[in-house]
Amino acid sequence: MKKILPIILSFAMLLMLTACGNTDTGSDTVADDTSGAITQEIAGAEEVAENGETQEDMAAETSSDAGEADTQSAQDGAENGQTPGDTESTGTGGVLIAYFSKTGNTETIANMIASLTGGDLFKVETVVPYPDDYDETVDIAKEEQDNDARPELSTHVENMEQYDVIYLGYPNWWGTMPQAMFTFLEEYDFSGKTIIPFCTHGGSALGRSEGDIASLAPDAALLDGLAVRGSSVDSAQGTVEEWLDGLGLE
Numbered sequence: 652m653k654k655i656l657p658i659i660l661s662f663a664m665l666l667m668l669t670a671c672g673n674t675d676t677g678s679d680t681v682a683d684d685t686s687g688a689i690t691q692e693i694a695g696a697e698e699v700a701e702n703g704e705t706q707e708d709m710a711a712e713t714s715s716d717a718g719e720a721d722t723q724s725a726q727d728g729a730e731n732g733q734t735p736g737d738t739e740s741t742g743t744g745g746v747l748i749a750y751f752s753k754t755g756n757t758e759t760i761a762n763m764i765a766s767l768t769g770g771d772l773f774k775v776e777t778v779v780p781y782p783d784d785y786d787e788t789v790d791i792a793k794e795e796q797d798n799d800a801r802p803e804l805s806t807h808v809e810n811m812e813q814y815d816v817i818y819l820g821y822p823n824w825w826g827t828m829p830q831a832m833f834t835f836l837e838e839y840d841f842s843g844k845t846i847i848p849f850c851t852h853g854g855s856a857l858g859r860s861e862g863d864i865a866s867l868a869p870d871a872a873l874l875d876g877l878a879v880r881g882s883s884v885d886s887a888q889g890t891v892e893e894w895l896d897g898l899g900l901e
């Protein structure tokens with residue numbers, strides 16, 4: 652028995668050591684689980700990053716979808732009676748300077764724009780001309796605005812489809828464009844074209860005109876307009892050049 656006792660004790664110690672080893676292994680497992688969790692978190696972060704990119708891609712897709720939707724609505728417009736050519740940007744890159752001018756101020760600016768851009772000039776004129784008398788014109792213009800009139804035009808653009816960029820000029824009359832310009836904007840389809848307003852005025856600058864243009868030509872791109880005081884048109888060459896440069900067009 653004395654000989655067997657050390658063997659039994661050794662065996663018991665061996666068992667205890669084995670048990671301790673299992674505990675360590677257990678803690679290793681926890682450590683592994685933790686690092687696994689971290690790994691999962693990093694993987695999750697990568698997924699978020701990937702999702703971020705995906706979301707950006709989706710945003711890009713969404714905006715291009717929106718572009719397609721615009722094209723689609725333009726096509727819908729074509730189905731609604733407009734000629735297909737008018738619904739897309741089918742112009743040959745032509746530049747038109749279309750303007751109304753009663754006393755010549757806006758015409759001066761229009762001429763500057765034409766010589767600087769090489770665009771074609773077009774004067775909007777009414778069948779019934781406005782009287783020479785200033786006060787009479789003011790009264791008629793007020794009445795026309797109050798009645799939301801559309802004065803009939805005596806001049807028309809023959810090939811509007813060849814123009815992509817339209818500089819639109821007018822004097823400020825009672826806070827916005829003369830009603831003749833409302834007639835003009837309703838006469839053509841400006842879908843896909845770029846409209847750039849310019850006006851002369853006695854102090855009210857562009858007034859409400861840009862908002863009115865946006866309502867009348869909702870499918871056109873509208874760039875920042877230029878306002879020049881009627882009394883300053885003769886010295887406005889530099890201002891016009893600076894404004895044209897700032898538009899970022901060719």
Ligand SMILES: Cc1cc2nc3c(=O)[nH]c(=O)nc-3n(C[C@H](O)[C@H](O)[C@H](O)COP(=O)(O)O)c2cc1C
Nearest residue numbers: 752753754755756757822825826851853854855881
């Ligand atoms: C009928 C009429 C209404 C006008 N209303 C305004 C106005 O509301 N605000 C303003 O600043 N100037 C107003 N003016 C001044 C003109 O905008 C300004 O004289 C302009 O330069 C005239 O341009 P034109 O020579 O091309 O016709 C008005 C002028 C007329 C004849």
